[in-house]
Amino acid sequence: MKPTDIQNPEYFHKVVDCQYACPAHTPVPEYIRLIAEGKYTEAYMINWDSNVFPGVLGRTCDRPCEPACRRGRVEEEPVAICRLKRVAADNKGDVKQHMPHGPFPANGKKIALIGAGPASLTVARDLAPLGYEIHLYDEQKLGGGFMRSQIPSFRLPETVLNEEVDYILDLGIHTHFNTYVSSLKEILARSYDAVFVGSGAPRGRDLPDMEGRKEGDANIHIGIDWLSSVAFEHTNKIGKKVIVLGGGNTAMDCCRTSRRLGGEEVRVIVRSPFAEMKASPWEKEDAMHEDIPIIDNHVPKSFVVTDGKLKGMMFEKVHAVYDDAGKRKLVPTGEPEVFYEADDVLVAIGQENSFPWIERDLGLEFDKWNMPVVDPITYCSTNKKVFFGGDAAFGPKNVITAVAHGHQAAISIHLACEGQDMMNRLAPFVNLTNMKMGIHEWSYDSMVVNDERYVVPQADKKITLTNRKQEVELGFDRLDGFKEAQRCLNCDVQTVFTESKCIECDACMDVCPTSCITFTVNEEEHDLRQHLKVPAMNLTQDLYVSDILPTKRVMVKDEDVCLHCGLCAERCPTSAWDMKKYFYNVTKAVNACQQEAIV
Amino acid sequence: MTYVRPKFRHPELPKNKLGYTLSYYEGALSTLCAGCGHDSISAAIVQACYDLDIEPHKVAKLSGIGCSSKTPAYFLSNSHGFNSVHGRMPSVATGANLANRDLKYIGISGDGDTASIGMGQFVHVIRRNLNMLYVVMNNGCYGLTKGQDSATADAGSKNKTGQVNLFQSIDLASLAIELGATFVAQSFSGDKQQLVPLMKAAMKHQGFAFINVISPCVTFNNNVGSTKSYDYVREHVEATGTLDFVPMMSEITTEYAEGSTEHLVLHDGSIIELHKLADGWDPHNRISAINAVQHAKAKNEILTGLLYMEKETTDLHDMLGTTDIPLNSLTKEILCPGSGKLKELNDSLR
Numbered sequence: 001m002k003p004t005d006i007q008n009p010e011y012f013h014k015v016v017d018c019q020y021a022c023p024a025h026t027p028v029p030e031y032i033r034l035i036a037e038g039k040y041t042e043a044y045m046i047n048w049d050s051n052v053f054p055g056v057l058g059r060t061c062d063r064p065c066e067p068a069c070r071r072g073r074v075e076e077e078p079v080a081i082c083r084l085k086r087v088a089a090d091n092k093g094d095v096k097q098h099m100p101h102g103p104f105p106a107n108g109k110k111i112a113l114i115g116a117g118p119a120s121l122t123v124a125r126d127l128a129p130l131g132y133e134i135h136l137y138d139e140q141k142l143g144g145g146f147m148r149s150q151i152p153s154f155r156l157p158e159t160v161l162n163e164e165v166d167y168i169l170d171l172g173i174h175t176h177f178n179t180y181v182s183s184l185k186e187i188l189a190r191s192y193d194a195v196f197v198g199s200g201a202p203r204g205r206d207l208p209d210m211e212g213r214k215e216g217d218a219n220i221h222i223g224i225d226w227l228s229s230v231a232f233e234h235t236n237k238i239g240k241k242v243i244v245l246g247g248g249n250t251a252m253d254c255c256r257t258s259r260r261l262g263g264e265e266v267r268v269i270v271r272s273p274f275a276e277m278k279a280s281p282w283e284k285e286d287a288m289h290e291d292i293p294i295i296d297n298h299v300p301k302s303f304v305v306t307d308g309k310l311k312g313m314m315f316e317k318v319h320a321v322y323d324d325a326g327k328r329k330l331v332p333t334g335e336p337e338v339f340y341e342a343d344d345v346l347v348a349i350g351q352e353n354s355f356p357w358i359e360r361d362l363g364l365e366f367d368k369w370n371m372p373v374v375d376p377i378t379y380c381s382t383n384k385k386v387f388f389g390g391d392a393a394f395g396p397k398n399v400i401t402a403v404a405h406g407h408q409a410a411i412s413i414h415l416a417c418e419g420q421d422m423m424n425r426l427a428p429f430v431n432l433t434n435m436k437m438g439i440h441e442w443s444y445d446s447m448v449v450n451d452e453r454y455v456v457p458q459a460d461k462k463i464t465l466t467n468r469k470q471e472v473e474l475g476f477d478r479l480d481g482f483k484e485a486q487r488c489l490n491c492d493v494q495t496v497f498t499e500s501k502c503i504e505c506d507a508c509m510d511v512c513p514t515s516c517i518t519f520t521v522n523e524e525e526h527d528l529r530q531h532l533k534v535p536a537m538n539l540t541q542d543l544y545v546s547d548i549l550p551t552k553r554v555m556v557k558d559e560d561v562c563l564h565c566g567l568c569a570e571r572c573p574t575s576a577w578d579m580k581k582y583f584y585n586v587t588k589a590v591n592a593c594q595q596e597a598i599v
Numbered sequence: 600m601t602y603v604r605p606k607f608r609h610p611e612l613p614k615n616k617l618g619y620t621l622s623y624y625e626g627a628l629s630t631l632c633a634g635c636g637h638d639s640i641s642a643a644i645v646q647a648c649y650d651l652d653i654e655p656h657k658v659a660k661l662s663g664i665g666c667s668s669k670t671p672a673y674f675l676s677n678s679h680g681f682n683s684v685h686g687r688m689p690s691v692a693t694g695a696n697l698a699n700r701d702l703k704y705i706g707i708s709g710d711g712d713t714a715s716i717g718m719g720q721f722v723h724v725i726r727r728n729l730n731m732l733y734v735v736m737n738n739g740c741y742g743l744t745k746g747q748d749s750a751t752a753d754a755g756s757k758n759k760t761g762q763v764n765l766f767q768s769i770d771l772a773s774l775a776i777e778l779g780a781t782f783v784a785q786s787f788s789g790d791k792q793q794l795v796p797l798m799k800a801a802m803k804h805q806g807f808a809f810i811n812v813i814s815p816c817v818t819f820n821n822n823v824g825s826t827k828s829y830d831y832v833r834e835h836v837e838a839t840g841t842l843d844f845v846p847m848m849s850e851i852t853t854e855y856a857e858g859s860t861e862h863l864v865l866h867d868g869s870i871i872e873l874h875k876l877a878d879g880w881d882p883h884n885r886i887s888a889i890n891a892v893q894h895a896k897a898k899n900e901i902l903t904g905l906l907y908m909e910k911e912t913t914d915l916h917d918m919l920g921t922t923d924i925p926l927n928s929l930t931k932e933i934l935c936p937g938s939g940k941l942k943e944l945n946d947s948l949r
Binding site: 073 | 607621635830833
């Protein structure tokens with residue numbers, strides 16, 4: 001193998017698994033250390049800079065970081081990264097002083113943002129301080145989009161959402177709420193310098209052709225529309241017996257909301273096997289904790305309506321069969337159809353994009369799935385003035401993905417308005433800082449604690465099920481937050497190897513608790529992986545390979561289960577190994593929170 | 600300030616025949632200087648015991664005084680241990696071995712502990728052919744007292760302060776061969792490829808097995824001009840041959856050209872495979888072994904690898920005709936066979 005190029009900023013970035021997995025590349029270990037130090041405000045600002053909604057995401061994020069967390073590869077559970085973010089949000093001090101303050105000198109450019117969800121709000125935050133005049137359109141009466149209409153308040157209190165939306169609106173955004181944009185042509189005619197479409201994926205899938213659908217319509221609701229109607233308090237009750245169709249997070253929100261609006265016998269009925277449901281494991285757990293059975297392998301066949309009133313639904317039992325390619329097929333078991341009673345049915349079987357308001361003669365191409373053609377780097381459509389982000393760009397994802405899109409779209413808009421090439425994007429901000437303070441002394445907690453993952457306390461079910469607005473999760477207190485933060489392995493504190501200093505004493509190889517380091521003859525990657533102290537079979541993790549050493553061997557480090565405990569550097573007599581903190585931050589259109597002052 | 604080894608290990612760590620991972624053979628985290636050769640030797644012992652599927656509780660590790668003699672704390676935490684008086688490890692090992700011949704004895708000593716204060720003990724344990732592995736971690740200086748030259752420092756070798764050693768060194772390997780040791784080897788802490796199979800062979804040898812391991816002292820004797828620094832040893836090391844240890848009942852897989860390979864069969868049927876042998880050297884011939892060491896010395900080389908091995912040896916227990924049973928397992932019935940037996944004995948003497 002060739003020696004590893006650690007000058008490439010992506011090499012060490014990839015070692016920080018959580019940050020690499022985060023669509024917005026939030027510097028996770030950095031803020032976790034700040035939480036452990038009790039510096040909640042600083043931890044919040046690191047988050048705010050990257051993901052804009054720390055309080056919201058600390059409660060509702062899909063947490064792609066946690067399955068990626070290295071801790072999950074050496075023990076049962078990853079660090080509770082998401083809920084630690086909430087600790088920062090809950091305990092922060094005055095964060096506003098660290099945020100940009102208007103009024104900002106105008107630069108004469110005008111931008112329209114369609115939809116006031118996380119993608120648009122991120123664009124607004126990144127561009128407002130640069131002097132753009134920003135007009136934000138949304139059909140609802142308040143900003144937040146999906147975060148407000150579809151995430152129930154028992155998971156995300158309105159106050160938390162309002163606070164974080166207001167941080168952005170306070171930057172001097174011109175809001176046009178209660179305004180449905182029905183024509184992009186009309187918007188473009190208002191001489192905006194750029195238009196950003198962050199209108200989400202607003203259409204919930206239905207079962208229009210199913211028997212009984214029309215007859216039972218009064219009691220059959222589309223999940224996301226129903227959640228939105230609950231959020232804006234147009235709906236405040238539901239029947240005693242409820243069936244929720246679908247296995248995603250929206251289904252989980254629907255069933256749990258039903259329990260709070262009078263649903264006594266609420267069932268989730270899903271086509272796929274339980275383990276393959278789209279919902280996050282913790283959301284399934286929370287639903288079952290609220291006495292909601294999840295009935296899997298049941299395909300809906302018909303709505304049963306008697307005398308014009310919905311009585312329930314018929315289901316066909318199936319089981320999953322997999323072909324050689326691992327593709328799943330649901331095959332009927334042959335048992336008779338089963339009937340489940342229901343007063344109301346919530347259909348939460350997915351959602352899709354819908355752009356009836358975009359004229360097709362604006363030079364804005366749509367593909368065969370009727371989705372706009374969007375560049376995955378610049379987020380620009382084929383109309384150079386129109387940008388897309390969030391669910392509107394590439395279909396339904398999640399809040400953190402929408403934020404990541406927003407940052408990139410803002411950069412493109414800024415470059416375009418400055419008359420520059422949109423591909424002329426800046427590299428990330430990176431820094432490598434030595435952590436050594438003395439013998440056995442490092443400026444990070446190198447000791448690896450053995451604690452298992454702490455459980456976030458919840459409010460009493462008796463209270464939460466009777467009050468829709470009572471938040472279920474109470475969040476970690478400061479002490480548990482500290483203890484959970486200590487579980488972080490500090491993967492951003494990198495093991496940096498300098499071959500010219502190495503005397504090949506093998507001390508690092510002998511001391512490494514997880515057998516990551518091997519000195520051996522160089523080979524091609526495939527063979528090298530087999531011949532390490534413990535074969536490196538996790539191909540998603542890189543090998544760190546040195547140049548040829550005096551004894552004609554190379555140093556090979558398998559990054560997979562490195563604990564970043566620093567013992568290799570501790571036992572190295574010549575400091576050929578060193579522990580250096582790697583700070584990586586995605587460059588945004590604006591340096592939103594003066595990060596250098598904090599880090 | 601933290602200096603703690605995490606409890607997590609690689610989740611895919613392989614297991615040996617006993618179902619133990621390598622970590623089961625570890626000891627406490629070393630407090631020797633970072634980069635000390637002794638730590639590599641400890642790691643080689645851990646690896647050898649793991650590879651040989653030795654039950655840690657069937658091992659006793661013994662040592663005297665010095666940096667080397669601290670190392671039994673850093674390997675085989677699940678074994679028996681005795682940290683004895685300076686230079687007196689061989690006596691303690693002899694006593695322990697006589698009391699319980701079922702354990703494997705690993706004696707750890709240093710150049711000071713063996714070549715100076717313990718020299719008398721060392722030569723006599725060789726004479727007794729005590730069944731043990733005797734390892735000298737040889738760094739040519741007194742590391743624990745800030746690096747004064749030891750009796751194994753070569754004449755002309757320069758220490759950290761620039762002082763040149765005036766005295767002849769004691770060559771422990773030659774001495775051991777001379778005194779009739781039945782297994783003698785020399786190695787380098789920085790070469791585990793060689794050290795681990797040597798350790799395994801030595802542990803399988805029935806009788807006294809001696810390994811002199813050059814082990815650089817990074818703090819006091821790793822300077823330019825020292826003949827025991829990492830760089831010097833790497834430049835001047837010469838092997839009697841490359842060496843593989845093949846446990847009993849295993850298939851021999853590597854193939855070498857005719858005539859270049861020698862198979863040495865050990866007491867339990869396991870085999871040492873030697874390849875690319877040095878010219879004129881016969882591992883079973885004491886005179887050729889001494890010659891090989893002296894020739895290398897004359898060329899300023901350090902000869903490593905297996906130097907000499909006796910096929911069949913008579914260890915101390917065999918010489919003395921002691922009981923096969925460890926003393927702690929001798930029952931009253933065996934020790935007091937009764938008046939009938941006494942009468943038989945008395946009658947035989949009449």
